[in-house]
Amino acid sequence: MAPPIVSLSDLHFAWPGQAPLLEIASFELAQKERLFLRGPSGSGKSTLLGLIAGVLEASDGGIRVLDNEMTRLSGAKRDQVRADHLGVIFQMFNLVPYLSVVQNVVLPCRFSKRRLKNAQANGGAEAEAKRLLERLGLDDSALQERNVTELSVGQQQRVAAARALIGQPSLVIADEPTSALDADIRDRFIELLSEEATRTGAALLFVSHDSSLAPLFDRAIDLAEINLASKSQRAA
Amino acid sequence: MGVSILGLAWRSLMNRKVSAFLTVFAIALSVALFLGVEKARNAAKSGFDNTISGTELIVGAPSGQINLLLYSVFRLGNATAEISWRAYEELNAREDVAWTVPISLGDSHRGYRVLGTNLGYFDHYKYGQRQPLVMAEGREFDDLFDAVLGAEVAKALGYELETPIVITHGLGAGGLTDHTDRPFRVVGILRPTGTPVDQTIHISLEAMTAIHVGWETGTRSPFADSITEDMVRSFDLTPKTVTAAFVGLKNRSTILRTRRAINTSMSQPLLAIIPAQALAELWQVMGTAERVLLAISAFVIAVGLVSILTSILTSLNERRREMSILRATGARPAHIFTLLVAEAAFLGLIGAILGAVLIQVIFAIAAPILAAQYGIALMGTGPGLEDLYTIGIVTVAALILGVWPALTALRRSLADGLTVKL
Numbered sequence: 001m002a003p004p005i006v007s008l009s010d011l012h013f014a015w016p017g018q019a020p021l022l023e024i025a026s027f028e029l030a031q032k033e034r035l036f037l038r039g040p041s042g043s044g045k046s047t048l049l050g051l052i053a054g055v056l057e058a059s060d061g062g063i064r065v066l067d068n069e070m071t072r073l074s075g076a077k078r079d080q081v082r083a084d085h086l087g088v089i090f091q092m093f094n095l096v097p098y099l100s101v102v103q104n105v106v107l108p109c110r111f112s113k114r115r116l117k118n119a120q121a122n123g124g125a126e127a128e129a130k131r132l133l134e135r136l137g138l139d140d141s142a143l144q145e146r147n148v149t150e151l152s153v154g155q156q157q158r159v160a161a162a163r164a165l166i167g168q169p170s171l172v173i174a175d176e177p178t179s180a181l182d183a184d185i186r187d188r189f190i191e192l193l194s195e196e197a198t199r200t201g202a203a204l205l206f207v208s209h210d211s212s213l214a215p216l217f218d219r220a221i222d223l224a225e226i227n228l229a230s231k232s233q234r235a236a
Numbered sequence: 237m238g239v240s241i242l243g244l245a246w247r248s249l250m251n252r253k254v255s256a257f258l259t260v261f262a263i264a265l266s267v268a269l270f271l272g273v274e275k276a277r278n279a280a281k282s283g284f285d286n287t288i289s290g291t292e293l294i295v296g297a298p299s300g301q302i303n304l305l306l307y308s309v310f311r312l313g314n315a316t317a318e319i320s321w322r323a324y325e326e327l328n329a330r331e332d333v334a335w336t337v338p339i340s341l342g343d344s345h346r347g348y349r350v351l352g353t354n355l356g357y358f359d360h361y362k363y364g365q366r367q368p369l370v371m372a373e374g375r376e377f378d379d380l381f382d383a384v385l386g387a388e389v390a391k392a393l394g395y396e397l398e399t400p401i402v403i404t405h406g407l408g409a410g411g412l413t414d415h416t417d418r419p420f421r422v423v424g425i426l427r428p429t430g431t432p433v434d435q436t437i438h439i440s441l442e443a444m445t446a447i448h449v450g451w452e453t454g455t456r457s458p459f460a461d462s463i464t465e466d467m468v469r470s471f472d473l474t475p476k477t478v479t480a481a482f483v484g485l486k487n488r489s490t491i492l493r494t495r496r497a498i499n500t501s502m503s504q505p506l507l508a509i510i511p512a513q514a515l516a517e518l519w520q521v522m523g524t525a526e527r528v529l530l531a532i533s534a535f536v537i538a539v540g541l542v543s544i545l546t547s548i549l550t551s552l553n554e555r556r557r558e559m560s561i562l563r564a565t566g567a568r569p570a571h572i573f574t575l576l577v578a579e580a581a582f583l584g585l586i587g588a589i590l591g592a593v594l595i596q597v598i599f600a601i602a603a604p605i606l607a608a609q610y611g612i613a614l615m616g617t618g619p620g621l622e623d624l625y626t627i628g629i630v631t632v633a634a635l636i637l638g639v640w641p642a643l644t645a646l647r648r649s650l651a652d653g654l655t656v657k658l
Binding site: 053055075076079080082083084086088090093094095096097098099107108110111112115163 | 240241244247248250251557558561562563564565566567568569570571650
């Protein structure tokens with residue numbers, strides 16, 4: 001069996017001067033797995049994603065992303081891992097306002113040679129961007145040329161999904177990407193995102209407080225179940 | 237493919253057009269001011285150096301070289317002593333002297349100096365690149381009571397040919413000390429030269445003597461009125477003294493030797509100065525003021541540069557989201573840093589280039605007006621190396637200042653992690 005994309009072991013994290021927020025004994029995300037991670041706001045979901053993405057540093061323990069022991073890498077190396085292997089989708093305001101839709105989508109290719117090469121193997125970064133946009137239901141070429149601030153939130157999220165998927169990253173992490181969407185648009189978005197993640201071979205780590213979404217994924221876990229810090233807090 | 241970091245900086249700037257424009261405008265104005273002062277300073281210096289040319293020596297009674305230059309060329313101040321006509325003739329007779337032009341100062345007309353001289357003045361007095369005096373209207377003085385006006389005198393007082401003018405004894409406001417008994421008429425008006433000639437009324441040396449017949453004590457004597465014009469004309473009007481003399485040499489190479497000879501071995505003690513040397517010394521004195529002006533305009537540039545800081549620092553808050561998106565898509569801290577430093581450099585570069593263009597436009601508009609109205613030729617105000625240096629220095633300074641907001645953004649984007657808590 002292939003090694004996991006992400007594996008956490010004895011991970012400890014606390015914001016400076018605060019009680020421990022995360023204590024995770026063990027967590028694994030398999031390749032191409034679509035995992036739903038549930039947790040209420042303030043439970044440390046975003047912090048966990050920041051740790052996996054390498055923008056935050058753990059107080060203690062191990063974070064492994066592919067072959068990279070993130071806790072032992074320098075900031076620049078962690079940035080490189082993120083640029084090469086991770087796609088990120090936020091809750092909202094995902095797009096750089098002064099870039100066009102296509103320019104937003106190809107942005108990761110600017111920061112990662114690996115993803116640029118992958119996109120070029122598929123016929124060039126822009127062609128790949130347009131193809132991803134089409135698959136995500138934004139096939140209108142007029143729409144692709146539009147100012148991103150004129151798009152609806154649902155359209156913006158799909159552009160963000162295309163950006164997260166370009167250049168075949170190994171993992172897409174999505175932080176409450178559907179909380180600003182209507183129910184029918186939300187389900188369609190998750191469906192498209194899952195499809196594309198599967199097609200490009202990316203694992204999907206989907207974080208939300210909305211447990212009704214759980215059936216749409218391969219596996220679902222509750223952050224509270226794996227986070228010992230939250231248990232000890234509750235006990236206290 | 238895609239957009240480079242510099243492209244990102246540029247687009248980000250264009251996304252904030254109004255604030256970017258105002259910042260660029262502030263830089264442009266400050267750079268235009270600085271370059272304007274710098275160029276005007278150089279133009280003033282070359283104009284100043286060109287106040288008199290073609291004259292090898294100026295000879296007057298012993299005082300100081302700046303003093304002699306001031307009253308003989310700039311019509312400022314008064315001669316403390318005059319040179320006798322005999323000494324002037326001795327000077328004129330020297331073997332190494334090609335020509336001399338005597339000048340006599342002391343009277344005025346409505347604040348403008350009156351200069352008594354001979355017709356040689358119109359032949360030998362040169363300014364700028366050896367440009368001669370040219371008549372705009374009329375002719376040189378011929379009759380005893382003819383006057384030739386400098387361009388500014390005619391323009392300011394609204395005088396035309398044939399206008400009668402009364403010369404005031406000394407430099408006072410007029411009244412009791414007017415030479416009312418000997419009115420002059422305007423026979424010529426000179427073209428503007430941009431030199432003190434424009435502010436001068438020229439009459440003949442003989443006329444200068446004539447109006448002072450009966451004024452030997454310094455005021456009008458009771459007998460003065462009884463001397464008719466015909467009687468005056470019949471007198472020997474050779475002056476007893478002149479104020480100074482412009483001297484041209486047969487051979488320029490003897491200038492130092494001739495100067496020493498005049499300074500040491502004449503029957504009356506005289507002072508001979510080399511105009512260019514005296515002008516340079518005088519400029520040294522005035523240079524302080526000009527350097528102060530330059531320093532002030534340099535400070536204005538500093539203020540303009542601070543406006544870059546202000547505009548970028550205030551934009552950082554609303555751009556935290558932008559930074560975190562860039563970080564999430566793989567931008568390294570170095571990218572964020574470059575983005576902001578490049579933005580500052582763009583603002584500085586565009587502002588400085590606009591400023592350099594702006595000052596050229598201003599000079600292009602002002603030059604014909606200055607030349608026509610005042611005869612001031614703006615020399616060396618065209619685009620030059622100083623523009624390139626200024627643009628370069630302003631851009632580099634902006635870039636260095638950009639390090640501050642860049643570090644701020646960097647620190648924040650690291651602390652913010654993936655999600656900004658807005």
